[in-house]
Amino acid sequence: MEKNIVNNTNKKDIENHLDEKEKKIEKVQTKKAFEKMLLFLCVFLSVVIIYGAYWLFYARKFVETENAYVNSSQNVVTAQVAGRIKEVFVENTQEVEKGQLIALIDDTDYKIALENATADLGKSVRAYFNLSSSVGQIEDELLSRKSQLKKAETDFTMDRASYKAGLISKLQYETSKNNYSIAKAGVNQSKKALENAKIQFDSKSIYNHPDIQKAIANYKIAYVNLMRTKVYAPESGKIVKKSVFLGQQVNPSQELMTIVNLKDIWVDANLKETEMRNVKIGDKVKMKSDVDDKVYYGYVQGISAGTGSALAIIPAQNATGNWIKIVQRIPVRIVFDKESLKENGSIPIGSSMIIKIDTSEINKNIIPYKAEKSTLYTVDEKIMNKEIDKIIQSNLGKK
Template sequence: MDIQENINVNVNENNNEAKKKIIIFLIIVTIAAIAYLLYYQLVGKYNESTENAYVNAEQITVTSQVGGLVTELNITDTQDVKEGDLLASVDDTDYKIALETAEANIAQAVKAYYSTQSQKNAIDQDINAKKVILEKLAEDYTRNKTAKTAGLITDEQLKASKAAYEQAEAGLKASQSNLEGTKVQLSGSLEEYPPLKQAIAMYKTAYINLSRTKIYAPVSGKVARKNITIGQKLMPNQAILVIVDLNNIWVDANLKETQMKDIKIGDKVELKSDINGKEYEGKIIGISAGSGSAMSLLPAQNASGNWIKVVQRIPVKIAISKKSIEKNGVLPIGSSMEIDVKLKKSSEQNNDDSNFELLKSRATKMYQVDEDKLNAEIQEIINKNK
């Protein structure tokens, strides 16, 4: 009996212990559920997060504008460059010869203009002389006709006088026609002389091509995907490297379409980098016009009978605060980010848009030609040959 009582006591104790554990478990679950509900109501419903986000930046592809062998190379992958730095040089021998040939063509055109001008003056003098001769022959012919009527000269003499007159008249017309052709060639000033304008155009082309044998950095950034070596034969418009502007970076986040209901441009974003674990401040500056699949090269076709619904992703562009970048450092493109969009505070955005502003447009002078210098060189060549 004592043994049975002990067994019953132990069973009751075990049951009580089990009940206590169940009650504690239920209390913990209830607290967790309440905590989650409170978190969702106070925080979660105003946030949208994803790990499908990656750093991006402007990538400038540098190409060779002319063909030729690479004779100089001053860069390597991962190197920082500044706008205007000489990256590489192409063999310029042929381009120098082309420029010298173009210079000779300008000189020849100038000389041809003045030579034609001299011809025009000579033709003018020839016409004046022929007019005097023609007037005299016309008088002789008129007098000879009168003399023939009076029987003072023979028919042969009259015919000879007429032939001389007609020959002089034809010579005058030929000279006048030659003068008109010369005037057409000399229509306008030297600068409007067609052969000279053509020679100047060829000189400018040769000058520009020679300048393009030097390849400069159009922007500041970090060199990536270098595809050029010493001695390599380059073709015009061949891509030789990429410059990544890491001071102008943003994040491309791909959010589920079910997360996009309350997201709008201007929402604040907290970003955490997988590279350094640091947090950055961001702001949504753009939402794609279509889902990732719709904007792909080969959009998915959902007209088949075995269609299965797949939640789509909408690309969202997020600018990173410049202050955050200065504080935590730049990030390489393609690196992963965790983002948390703050929906609740979307109406309380920072008005300092310049802190989030990306470069929307830019210009470089590396591809520009100094036209004043070029025109001065051309004028100097013209003056030497006048």
């Protein structure tokens, strides 16, 4: 029995020892878990603090997006007059210079039209010259009829006195009276004819006469139409979307091809409306091209007046009860620094860019929007007017 009591005592001691050991292990595990949790919290707080400091002192100054694409002005070349394509001098992907001849429209009909306009102008000048001769003839005729009237008036006065004195017959008197009335009517008729001729003939300048002005206008139309049979490149750049071929019949305003100027490109970046808080004109921008992985630099030149959906052909309508808020994007125009573009070279339009806007740094050398002007389709009026003067002088018989 004593042996059983000793065994029970030893068993209890062993159990107590095991319990104490388990408690120690549990305390150690709890301590380690707490230390791990504390370490995790320290690391997490450190990351939060570091990221907070990074965002506060650096990241918040930048706006980044991949929704950005290269763009450029696309100059659509159109036909100015109707006709059949006679020659084409360019092809897609070809580089052209501003003012370069790129196509010819058959000008046969327009040359004939110019010759007709030249003949009509000469005919109008000669008709005008005939009017001036008519004025002189009518003036001479008026002087003659005035003399006849004076003679008829004298004869009538004398015959009236003779008739009252009974020296001549009534028939002779009536004849004298009728002759006087006829002479007076002739003078009045000549005066009206002279007045009308002077209205038709402007002696101040031949260019003020309506018939001459109309003929000159028709000549200018024919002259300009003939010039427009030559199609020039309105801008330097690369040919794309060529849709004109030899023998093709074209009409005015029909698109022939497009010229893209890769030396004047920009980036259209579509930023979320929530990112626009600090973006402003002049902010410097760092851009990376997906085409060549090169880094370009530029600045914000302009911000759109509306979001992409608001400026769409069919704007979105959110007047229903099932409305879901969608973050809108606002187009921002970014131009390249000339030196950056010159150093890295141009890139195709439509290619993607990764842009990073620095809202803390402003480019002070902002290039204003430039006005575009072309004199390609402007007629040299001095040369045209010289031709008109030559036609007029040759038909007036003057050198």
